[in-house]
Amino acid sequence: MDDNDKVDPIAGGFSSDSTWTFPGDYTFFGTDGRETAVLNDFGWNFNPLPPVLDRSGSDAVGSSASLPEVGAGAAAAAVAGEVRSGSVDEAGDVSMSSNPVVSSSSSEDRVESSTAVSGGKPPSSDRVGKVKRKGPKRIRQPRFAFMTKSEIDHLEDGYRWRKYGQKAVKNSPFPRSYYRCTNNKCTVKKRVERSSEDPTTVITTYEGQHCHHSIGFPRGLVPYHDQLQGASYATRQLPPNLLTLMNPGVNINNNYSRPPFHDHMIGSSLQPQPSNALIGDHHLAQPSSSQDSHKDQGLLGDIVSPTMRNQ
DNA sequence: CGGTTTTGACCAGCGC
DNA sequence: GCGCTGGTCAAAACCG
Ligand SMILES: [Zn+2]
Numbered sequence: 275m276d277d278n279d280k281v282d283p284i285a286g287g288f289s290s291d292s293t294w295t296f297p298g299d300y301t302f303f304g305t306d307g308r309e310t311a312v313l314n315d316f317g318w319n320f321n322p323l324p325p326v327l328d329r330s331g332s333d334a335v336g337s338s339a340s341l342p343e344v345g346a347g348a349a350a351a352a353v354a355g356e357v358r359s360g361s362v363d364e365a366g367d368v369s370m371s372s373n374p375v376v377s378s379s380s381s382e383d384r385v386e387s388s389t390a391v392s393g394g395k396p397p398s399s400d401r402v403g404k405v406k407r408k409g410p411k412r413i414r415q416p417r418f419a420f421m422t423k424s425e426i427d428h429l430e431d432g433y434r435w436r437k438y439g440q441k442a443v444k445n446s447p448f449p450r451s452y453y454r455c456t457n458n459k460c461t462v463k464k465r466v467e468r469s470s471e472d473p474t475t476v477i478t479t480y481e482g483q484h485c486h487h488s489i490g491f492p493r494g495l496v497p498y499h500d501q502l503q504g505a506s507y508a509t510r511q512l513p514p515n516l517l518t519l520m521n522p523g524v525n526i527n528n529n530y531s532r533p534p535f536h537d538h539m540i541g542s543s544l545q546p547q548p549s550n551a552l553i554g555d556h557h558l559a560q561p562s563s564s565q566d567s568h569k570d571q572g573l574l575g576d577i578v579s580p581t582m583r584n585q
Numbered sequence: 586c587g588g589t590t591t592t593g594a595c596c597a598g599c600g601c
Numbered sequence: 602g603c604g605c606t607g608g609t610c611a612a613a614a615c616c617g
Contacts, residue, residue: 436588436589436590437589437590437591438590438608438609438610438611439591439592439608439609439610440590440591440592441606441607441608441609443607444606444607450607450608452608452609454609456588456589465608
């Protein structure tokens with residue numbers, strides 16, 4: 275009933291400015307490609323050409339599979355927008371910021387210590403007792419949040435999503451939508467919500483990696499935008515050696531997937547596991563310049579500053 | 586007719 | 602121990 279009725283202590287969160295900071299210590303390493311690695315690990319290939327893949331021990335998602343690394347993602351990102359520096363914390367948090375011009379950093383994090391593990395339907399008499407409580411606990415995969423400036427809540431990223439829930443966010447008049455990949459075997463989930471202070475900013479949080487190639491996508495930062503109108507991108511994806519997937523034994527040759535860069539990406543963040551309560555989605559934002567000439571229509575745009583957290 | 590969205594209810598973790 | 606919040610499911614409604 276009353277979801278956003280009462281403001282909780284987290285009030286300082288989003289309502290501070292348009293900038294966010296990281297709670298822990300992050301290591302800045304400029305565009306070394308770490309953030310890219312994370313992106314790649316996530317399945318977002320900014321760069322189709324992987325000349326640099328020499329990551330042996332993937333430490334990104336230490337779950338049960340080695341993530342592939344494409345490397346060079348930063349470059350692509352830079353091309354797409356202006357990714358400049360990235361920060362990674364010991365836990366593996368990677369954050370990228372592009373413009374230091376940000377107004378200031380307000381320490382904030384999305385409080386998400388809770389693990390959202392299960393919680394769906396109860397076998398009660400009313401509801402068909404069908405609670406598929408599969409494992410005792412659900413493993414939360416790293417989350418990758420993208421901040422995009424768009425009026426559209428649902429940005430097309432080339433994948434088909436099915437909305438499975440919507441909840442009101444505390445502190446925000448805007449509700450949060452929960453989407454899940456329509457693929458049967460794909461467990462990727464997506465959360466879309468609007469910033470409470472900046473209704474123009476949409477925060478899309480991806481969780482998990484797709485085990486299948488995306489189907490067609492708008493137009494975004496494709497390195498070879500010369501011919502990506504038809505199925506070119508599909509053909510020119512990255513070599514099979516960089517794509518691996520998070521599933522053991524499953525090797526996808528091409529997973530050209532990219533985040534939903536719509537008009538203007540402000541920031542993104544990736545979170546691996548919530549060990550502490552300070553882990554949440556941190557997004558860096560701040561456009562500085564920018565003339566938004568194009569309007570948001572669901573396509574890739576300029577990335578301002580992506581942030582990711584990965585363990 | 587199928588798929589998707591909508592909406593309410595419910596669960597599990599965490600806080601207090 | 603209770604309450605809160607976030608997260609999920611499932612039935613119905615909606616749409617093509
Ligand atoms: Zn998928």
